[in-house]
Every structure is written in structure tokens, then in C-alpha cells.
Amino acid sequence: MITKLFTLFLFWVNVFSINIKDLNLPPEHFVYLFNSFPDIAESCSKDRNCPYKSFLDRKACWGYETDCNPKNSYHVRPRCPGDHRGWVKSKQAQYETFYTQADFGYVKEQIDELMVMCEASIPDDSSLECSKYLRFCRGRNLLLNFTGLLGRGNNLRYKMDILGPGQIGGHCNFYSDRLMKEAEHMSALQSWAPEFVNFIKTPERPIKDGKCDIVIEKPTYIMKLDATVNMYHHFCDFFNLYASLHVNSTHPTTFSKDNHILIWETFTYESAFKDAFKAFTVNPIWDLKSFRGKVACFKNVVFPLLPRMIFGLYYNTPVVSFQHSCLLQTAAELFIK
Incomplete structure (x- = not known):
């Protein structure tokens, strides 16, 4: 754990160099940033000109953070009646597999694997x-x-x-x-x-x-x-x-x-x-x-992650069995959100 924390420390740069207006995020994504980095949220709170105050004091996370409560995550749960048999052992496993293959669960997997x-x-x-x-x-x-x-x-x-x-x-x-x-x-x-x-x-x-x-x-x-x-x-x-x-x-x-x-x-x-x-x-x-x-x-x-990874994202993405129409509905919901 000490080794891991020290290594992560070496990837950080000084916080004082950050100007929140230089961060390239859609406004609605600042709620995730503030939850991940409380110092940035505090800086916005103290700055009367911070344009993102409406996103303070709200619980939200992408889904890959270690302290992310699933009810606060960005994840859109698929609402599909597709048959899971032959793919996974249960309906819940079907949802979890989809999350790992085609959602922020894939990001979490990469983070957890870091060596x-x-x-x-x-x-x-x-x-x-x-x-x-x-x-x-x-x-x-x-x-x-x-x-x-x-x-x-x-x-x-x-x-x-x-x-x-x-x-x-x-x-x-x-x-x-x-x-x-x-x-x-x-x-x-x-x-x-x-x-x-x-x-x-x-x-x-x-x-x-x-x-x-x-x-x-x-x-x-x-x-x-x-x-x-x-x-x-x-x-x-x-x-x-x-x-x-x-x-x-x-x-x-x-x-x-x-x-x-x-x-x-x-x-x-x-x-x-x-x-x-x-x-x-x-x-x-x-x-x-x-x-x-x-x-x-x-x-x-x-x-970065590469375009043709085995079981990667976008290209070569395996997706656990769902009915095709429901899969499109779920993809549309993720995009719209």
C-alpha cells in the first residue's frame, strides 16, 4: 500500500497550478470532479465567481472510484429481458458483466489491475x-x-x-x-x-x-x-x-x-x-x-488504451447477451445522459 501511494504521489502535480476554468469538462460533470477532489470543491465554494456552485454538495461518482456508492454512480442499469443462460449464471451477473464490458466498470478494471x-x-x-x-x-x-x-x-x-x-x-x-x-x-x-x-x-x-x-x-x-x-x-x-x-x-x-x-x-x-x-x-x-x-x-x-485491444473498448468489445433492441435502448440512454 505504501509503495502504491508513493507511486501515485509521483504522478501528481502541484494543486496551486490549477485554474478550474481551464478544465475541459461539460458543466454537469463538475459534480463528479468535486466529489473526487474535495480541495477543488472547497476552492469553488470560496470563490464568489465560480460558475459551478450549483454542483457543490451533491453526491455523485463515475463508478470506478473506491468509495463510490452504486446509487450515486453514473451507471445506467440496462432494462433488458435478454436471456443470460449460456453466458453467465444469473440475471444479476448479466448486468454486472455488461457494466464491466461496456461501461465505467471497464475503467475500474484497468485501475484495479495497475501494477x-x-x-x-x-x-x-x-x-x-x-x-x-x-x-x-x-x-x-x-x-x-x-x-x-x-x-x-x-x-x-x-x-x-x-x-x-x-x-x-x-x-x-x-x-x-x-x-x-x-x-x-x-x-x-x-x-x-x-x-x-x-x-x-x-x-x-x-x-x-x-x-x-x-x-x-x-x-x-x-x-x-x-x-x-x-x-x-x-x-x-x-x-x-x-x-x-x-x-x-x-x-x-x-x-x-x-x-x-x-x-x-x-x-x-x-x-x-x-x-x-x-x-x-x-x-x-x-x-x-x-x-x-x-x-x-x-x-x-x-x-493510453489502444484501439484494437483484445476484448477492448469500441473495437473487439464483447457484450453479454441482451435482446438487440434493448441493447440499442441502453446505449441511447448512456449517450443521452
């Missing part, structure tokens, strides 16, 4: 934790060496060798056996295994000891995209990025748009659906050309 892979001893150390099968990872003070991209051209997409052995790492207590055990989903868009199997413990602290050509101060989301020319496939990316914000929600700045997004390919990002990224960042979208030939260090970096 420390690289443990910091002091704040200047590196740290890394990942969910099962390395589907979601987040780290601090990590080094990524992109010198191997020199001479490889601009046709790098869906490649599993962007990083070679030792080209990603940090100074920490590294649990290599634990990480390798979770590297089973070795595929370009299913997990971050192709990258993290190359992780090493560096002899020096990358940022403090000056081992970086460039240091990225702002939180950075590194993304491997599905087909950006197709709305369905590209929204696999946006859907999972939004879910990853919740998996990573140890601090309210999770919902700030002052961050960076780095696309894990050398193609310049372009898509008819590119405006969807404006919901996540106010900064230009990067690609790997920005870092070719450089050793880059990231103070806060997130490797």
Missing part, C-alpha cells in the same frame, strides 16, 4: 505502472531514445521496432520479470508490449543527470492510431483516449487541455476528423519526426 513496473525511491527517480497486458501505462521521468529513427524514412506506421533494446528506460527499482510476464499481447495496436519489452534501468537519473536532448515538461499522451481515414476506426482512438483520462484520473489536471499528444508514427497527422483532438489538447499534434535523432525525456507521460 508498479518501475518503482521510484525519491522524486527525481523514474516510475512506471501499467495495467494487465501493458494495455495502459503511465510514467514519470522516462527516457525514450529516438536516435534509431535516423535514416528510416517517413513510412513508419504500425511498426513494432520504433524502439530497440535499451532505448526506453529510467532510473528506478525495475521489476523486469513482472513486466515481461504481462507482455503477451505482442501486437502493434493491442498493447504497449512491443515498446516496453525494451525497458531498462538506466544507471543515471535521465533528467537530473542531463542525459536528455530535450525534456518535455507538460503531460504527454503517446498514441498509436487506427485508420484515420475512417470515422469508425479513428473514433476507436478518441474513445479510448477519453477512457484513459479516467484511468489516469489521480489529479483534476487530467481534464486540462494544456498537454501534448504524440502520434507514434512518422507520418504528419492529417484526418477529416482531426477536430476531435480539440476536445483533448490546445497544442499542435506531434509525430515522431519531431524527435528523430534525439533522446527525449518526459516528466509525465501516458500510454
Whole structure:
């Protein structure tokens, strides 16, 4: 427990840097934010100009929080008479399975699965934790060496060798056996295994000891995209990025748009659906050309849930048996709410 709490502490930034007006949330979502972060609620309460006072002093939670009472959660219970037999043992299990597969229960599952892979001893150390099968990872003070991209051209997409052995790492207590055990989903868009199997413990602290050509101060989301020319496939990316914000929600700045997004390919990002990224960042979208030939260090970096995970979200989503019409009704209710 102490290790877990210390690791989470290293992912936090100072509360004084938060301006509630900079948080990118629909107004009705502030009730969930206030319940998760009482300090933010108190700040709003004391600020006569806070526009979200109507959402104070109300109980609400997304459903993945450890102290979330189900009656206060965002979850919409399916009202469907579909037959559960052959799928699960009871009607209640049918509801619970649907919640885990296609609701915030999936986020809770990722949070519950988080394992420390690289443990910091002091704040200047590196740290890394990942969910099962390395589907979601987040780290601090990590080094990524992109010198191997020199001479490889601009046709790098869906490649599993962007990083070679030792080209990603940090100074920490590294649990290599634990990480390798979770590297089973070795595929370009299913997990971050192709990258993290190359992780090493560096002899020096990358940022403090000056081992970086460039240091990225702002939180950075590194993304491997599905087909950006197709709305369905590209929204696999946006859907999972939004879910990853919740998996990573140890601090309210999770919902700030002052961050960076780095696309894990050398193609310049372009898509008819590119405006969807404006919901996540106010900064230009990067690609790997920005870092070719450089050793880059990231103070806060997130490797989000990927678009083609096995039994993932949106793509490859298994859904326990419901009558089709009722499933559509439930999906519509979730969307409207």
C-alpha cells in the first residue's frame, strides 16, 4: 500500500497550478470532479465567481472510484429481458458483466489491475505502472531514445521496432520479470508490449543527470492510431483516449487541455476528423519526426488504451447477451445522459 501511494504521489502535480476554468469538462460533470477532489470543491465554494456552485454538495461518482456508492454512480442499469443462460449464471451477473464490458466498470478494471513496473525511491527517480497486458501505462521521468529513427524514412506506421533494446528506460527499482510476464499481447495496436519489452534501468537519473536532448515538461499522451481515414476506426482512438483520462484520473489536471499528444508514427497527422483532438489538447499534434535523432525525456507521460485491444473498448468489445433492441435502448440512454 505504501509503495502504491508513493507511486501515485509521483504522478501528481502541484494543486496551486490549477485554474478550474481551464478544465475541459461539460458543466454537469463538475459534480463528479468535486466529489473526487474535495480541495477543488472547497476552492469553488470560496470563490464568489465560480460558475459551478450549483454542483457543490451533491453526491455523485463515475463508478470506478473506491468509495463510490452504486446509487450515486453514473451507471445506467440496462432494462433488458435478454436471456443470460449460456453466458453467465444469473440475471444479476448479466448486468454486472455488461457494466464491466461496456461501461465505467471497464475503467475500474484497468485501475484495479495497475501494477508498479518501475518503482521510484525519491522524486527525481523514474516510475512506471501499467495495467494487465501493458494495455495502459503511465510514467514519470522516462527516457525514450529516438536516435534509431535516423535514416528510416517517413513510412513508419504500425511498426513494432520504433524502439530497440535499451532505448526506453529510467532510473528506478525495475521489476523486469513482472513486466515481461504481462507482455503477451505482442501486437502493434493491442498493447504497449512491443515498446516496453525494451525497458531498462538506466544507471543515471535521465533528467537530473542531463542525459536528455530535450525534456518535455507538460503531460504527454503517446498514441498509436487506427485508420484515420475512417470515422469508425479513428473514433476507436478518441474513445479510448477519453477512457484513459479516467484511468489516469489521480489529479483534476487530467481534464486540462494544456498537454501534448504524440502520434507514434512518422507520418504528419492529417484526418477529416482531426477536430476531435480539440476536445483533448490546445497544442499542435506531434509525430515522431519531431524527435528523430534525439533522446527525449518526459516528466509525465501516458500510454493510453489502444484501439484494437483484445476484448477492448469500441473495437473487439464483447457484450453479454441482451435482446438487440434493448441493447440499442441502453446505449441511447448512456449517450443521452
